[in-house]
Amino acid sequence: MLKFVILLSAVACALGGTIPEGLLPQLDGRIVGGTATTISSFPWQISLQRSGSHSCGGSIYTDRVIVTAAHCLQSVSASSLQIRAGSSYWSSGGVTVKVSSFKNHEGYNPNTMVNDIAVIRLSSSLGFSSTIKSISLASSNPANGAAASVSGWGTQSSGSSSIPSQLQYVNVNIVSQSKCASSAYGYGSEIRNTMICAAASGKDACQGDSGGPLVSGGVLVGVVSWGYGCAYSNYPGVYASVADLRSWVINNA
The missing domain is CATH 2.40.10.10 (Trypsin-like serine proteases)
Structure with missing residues (x-):
């Protein structure tokens, strides 16, 4: 892109x-x-990863739900996705959790970028701490x-x-x-x-x-x-x- x-x-x-x-x-x-910066200043931030490589960001909404952009989830299967939370580094530290499913806004339009939002459900719950918090x-x-x-x-x-x-x-x-x-x-x-x-x-x-x-x-x-x-x-x-x-x-x- x-x-x-x-x-x-x-x-x-x-x-x-x-x-x-x-x-x-x-x-x-x-x-x-x-x-x-460090993750303790932005503890809601996660790295959304495809096949282990950073692809997008996201925000922790609940211990099982991440908010991200719909355009990040085009032509991809949930089985190839994971998130890393609680680390200042996208490639190490914190915790990694597999994605169980995701849903793009039904009104998302890639031509106009309207409704560019999605929710991701995790396969297991995040444990909240000083470096992992919801927003x-x-x-x-x-x-x-x-x-x-x-x-x-x-x-x-x-x-x-x-x-x-x-x-x-x-x-x-x-x-x-x-x-x-x-x-x-x-x-x-x-x-x-x-x-x-x-x-x-x-x-x-x-x-x-x-x-x-x-x-x-x-x-x-x-x-x-x-x-x-x-x-x-x-x-x-x-x-x-x-x-x-x-x-x-x-x-x-």
């Missing part, structure tokens, strides 16, 4: 910065301009400009094929749905009512690790979903809005 993002960046430059209809750029997520779902969206943070193990620079071993995070500010869809930014009508945005001056516009947590006020407000290019100040990172999708998560968890 990373190459797809870069290709679209070139296309957009040729088209004066507009995104061709139907070519929504997707991303596997990355923390650019972030700082190494509550936001019941309302934060105000425009509110402080937030996003964490993950995504690549640290555009075009990189390697990921950091240690968890990274970056502080961002919420860009409200209406603001993100306004002429102040470049997305326009591509921002739908199940999305929220976040950005930070001088940092990558698409922070985070797909499926991973955007946290503000101590609650989960977003799930890393998609973005246009990297370090484009006119294109904030776009997240599935947890407040708008909260009832679906509760009903399907």
